[in-house]
Amino acid sequence: MAESSIAIRFFASLRERLGTGEERLPAEGIACVRDLREQLRQRSDEWAELLSDDWVLTAVNQTMAREETPVNPGDEVAFFPPVTGG
Numbered sequence: 001m002a003e004s005s006i007a008i009r010f011f012a013s014l015r016e017r018l019g020t021g022e023e024r025l026p027a028e029g030i031a032c033v034r035d036l037r038e039q040l041r042q043r044s045d046e047w048a049e050l051l052s053d054d055w056v057l058t059a060v061n062q063t064m065a066r067e068e069t070p071v072n073p074g075d076e077v078a079f080f081p082p083v084t085g086g
Helices: 012-018 033-041 045-050
Strands: 005-010 022-026 057-060 076-080
Touching: 005 012, 005 033, 012 045, 012 076, 033 045, 033 057, 033 076
Parallel strands: 005 076
Antiparallel strands: 005 022, 057 076
């Protein structure tokens, strides 16, 4: 199934609030980050809020990504909150 699926990882407060650190989804119908994010946001109001376009950052295969970044079967997509420091 790994070749026809996308690995999804959630970090930091996203992992805590969503109750999962990682999962796999079928790649069918997912062409870019925007498609994946929209599919996840349909799960519930909490998922929609936490995966808001203006809040969460995304990486595809450990490279920072934008909404239009392609996602292919076998890719790893990570969602994480912005990092702040001092």
